[in-house]
Amino acid sequence: MTTGGTRDHGGGIDAAAARFGGTRADWLDLSTGINPVPYPVPALPPDTWTTLPDAAAARALTDAARTAWAVPDGAGLLAAPGASALIARIPALAAAGRVTIPGPTYNEHAAAFAAQGWTVQPTGTGDATVVVHPNNPDGRFWTADALPAARLTVIDESFCDVMPGASLVAMADRPGTIVLKSFGKFWGLAGLRLGFAIGDPALLARLAETLGPWPVSGPALAIGTAALRDAGWAAATRARLVTDAARLDGIMSSAGAQVLGGTALFRLYDTDDAARWQARLAARRIWSRVFPYSTRWLRLGLPGPGDWARLDGLA
Numbered sequence: 001m002t003t004g005g006t007r008d009h010g011g012g013i014d015a016a017a018a019r020f021g022g023t024r025a026d027w028l029d030l031s032t033g034i035n036p037v038p039y040p041v042p043a044l045p046p047d048t049w050t051t052l053p054d055a056a057a058a059r060a061l062t063d064a065a066r067t068a069w070a071v072p073d074g075a076g077l078l079a080a081p082g083a084s085a086l087i088a089r090i091p092a093l094a095a096a097g098r099v100t101i102p103g104p105t106y107n108e109h110a111a112a113f114a115a116q117g118w119t120v121q122p123t124g125t126g127d128a129t130v131v132v133h134p135n136n137p138d139g140r141f142w143t144a145d146a147l148p149a150a151r152l153t154v155i156d157e158s159f160c161d162v163m164p165g166a167s168l169v170a171m172a173d174r175p176g177t178i179v180l181k182s183f184g185k186f187w188g189l190a191g192l193r194l195g196f197a198i199g200d201p202a203l204l205a206r207l208a209e210t211l212g213p214w215p216v217s218g219p220a221l222a223i224g225t226a227a228l229r230d231a232g233w234a235a236a237t238r239a240r241l242v243t244d245a246a247r248l249d250g251i252m253s254s255a256g257a258q259v260l261g262g263t264a265l266f267r268l269y270d271t272d273d274a275a276r277w278q279a280r281l282a283a284r285r286i287w288s289r290v291f292p293y294s295t296r297w298l299r300l301g302l303p304g305p306g307d308w309a310r311l312d313g314l315a
Contacts, residue, residue, distance in 0.1 A: 010029075010031035010032035010033070010289050010299075010301075011029065011031060011032055012031070012287070013027050013029050013287060016282060016287045019282075020279070020282040020283070020285075022285050026285045027285045027286070027287055028285060028286045028287065028303065028307050028310050029287050029301075030281075030286055030287060030288055030289075030300045030301045030302070030303065031287045031288055031289040031299070031300075031301065032190075032266075032289075032301050033136065033159060033185055033263070033265040033266035033299075033301050034184060034185055034188055034190050034265070034301065035185065035186055035187065035188030035237065035241070035265060035302075036188065036301070036302055036303060036304035036305075036307070037188060037237070037240070037304060037305065038187060038188030038189050039187040039188060039189060039223070039226075039227045039230070039233060041189070041223055042222070042223065042226050044219055044222050044223070045222075047218075048218040048219050048222050049218065049219065051218065052214055052218075053214050053216060053217065053218045053221055057218065057221040057222065057225070058079065058216065058221060060221070060225045061079055061216070061221045061224050061225045061228070062077055062079065064224070064225045064228035064229050065077055065079070065181075065196055065224075065228055067228075067229075068228040068229070068231075068234075069164075069167065069169050069181065069198065070167075070169065070170075071169060071172060071198055072169070072170060072172055072173040073173070074173035074201075075169075075172035075173040075198055075199055075200075075201070076197075076198070076199060076200070076201035076204040076205070077196060077197070077198050077204070078196065078197045078198075078204045078207055078208055078211075079194065079195075079196055079215070079216045079221075079224070080194075080195050080196065080197065080207075080211055080215055080216065081193045081194070081195070081211075081215055081216060081217075081220075082182075082184070082193040082194065082195045083156070083158055083180050083181070083182040083195030083196075084108060084195070085193075085195065085211070085215075086178075086180060086195055086197050086207065087108050087109060087112050087156075087180070088108075088112050089112075089207055089210050089211075090112065090152075090154055090178060090197075090207070091112050091113040091115070091116035091118055091128075092116055092210075093152065093203050093206055093207070094127065094128060094151065094152045095127075096116055096117035096118045096119075097118060097119070097126065097127030097128065098118070098119045098121055098124075098126035098127055098128075099113045099118045099119070099120055099121070099126050099127065099128040099129070099130060099150075100121055100122070100123065100124055100125065100126040100128070100129045100130070100148050100150065101113070101120055101121075101122065101129075101130045101131075102122055102123065102131060102135075103122050104137070104138075104291065104293055104294075105131075105132045105135055105136060106132050106136045106156065106158075109130045109132070109154070109156065113128070113130070124148070125148055125149060125150070126148065126150055127150055127151055127152065128150050128151065128152040128153070128154070129147055129148045129149075129150040129152070129153045129154070130153075130154040130156065131147060131154075131155055131156070132156040132158070132159075133155050133156065133157055133160060133166075133168060134159050134160060134163070134166070134263050136158070136159060136266070137262065137266065137268045137289070137291065137297065137299045138260060138261040138262065138268050139261040139262040139263045139268065140261070141166055142155070142168065144168055144171055150176070151176050152176050152178075152203075153171075153174075153176055153177045153178070154178050154180065155168050155171070155177070155178070155179045155180065156180045157169070157179055157180060157181055157182075158180060158181065158182035158185055159182075159185055159186075159263045159265055159266075160181075161181075161185070161186035161187075161234070162186060162238055162241055162242075162263050162264040162265055163238075163263075163264070167179075169198055172198045172199045172200075173199075174199075174200070175200055176200055176203070177199045177200055178197050178198070178199035178200065178203060178204070179197070179198040179199055180195065180196070180197055180198075181195060181196040181197075181198065182195050183195060183196070183224055183227070185265060186234075186237070186265065187227050189223065189227075192219070192220050192223060192224070193217075193220065194216060194220045194223075194224050238264070241264035241265060241302065242264050244264075244302045244303075245262070245263075245264045245265075245267055245302060247308070248267055248300060248302060248303070248311075249267060251311050251314060251315075252267070252269050252300070252314075254314075254315040255314045255315040256271075256272075256315070257269035257270065257271050257277070257298065258270040258271075260297070262299070264302075265301065265302065266289075266299055266300065266301045266302070267299065267300050267301075267302075268297060268298075268299050269297070269298045269299070269300070270296050270297065270298075271296055271297075271298050272296070273295065273296070274290040274291075274294065274295055274296055274297055274298045275290060275295070277298050278290050278298065281314075284310055284311075285310075286310055286311070288300055
């Protein structure tokens, strides 16, 4: 599990183009798990861009988020400039000890805890526990009774909005618990940089102090509020993502890959040689995700409506 230095992530189209050719515009990036059909950004009043975010706009976002995610009354909710900003700060909320992070999983959690002097372990009982629910990259889900006991429990639900019924947000009113939400994945607006922590009010108050005033921009407050209130768009999007994920599985299975799991935003496949498959897709200017800990695993996000033809004839 990577704990320092430059860490492996999706994206990197410029590097892919330098390696395999073409320009950035030629490439279809399927290396991330971002919804390719983003929430339609509403028209924003000019002062959204020109004035400091006000308390009323922040409250509107918080209220919309609490409703959308059925946040327990006893849990706090904090909006931040992306879930990554929260991940980097959470380890400082408790004295360093042993943190259990079952893997393989999203590598920023281990890196953040290691940077604060924690000892990272994949199994066992520790002072803190971090789980990604559903897990990235294999889509594993957790249950409340399966979580290792700890004084600090972090549940990263960055991809859980595709299956809200599986959310563990009902646990967020327990002492020492923080549930993370990422706006950029399901709503497809990763560049907006908006994330949320839901959980122990005392811990969230300390997190808020580290973020400073106006942590979320005016445009992010307005767009996030509109999106979180739009239950109809969310329901239609979930149905489309499930259909598209099955379509991608069919294409990849016909081409010789085996479905291992994933979510409705990304799919994980077992291949005979992941690097060869990545190069094969790169010849079509399609960028995929491989992992430093597996020579066989290949992860793909979903193509947008006009991009499926890029996969024709892959079998």
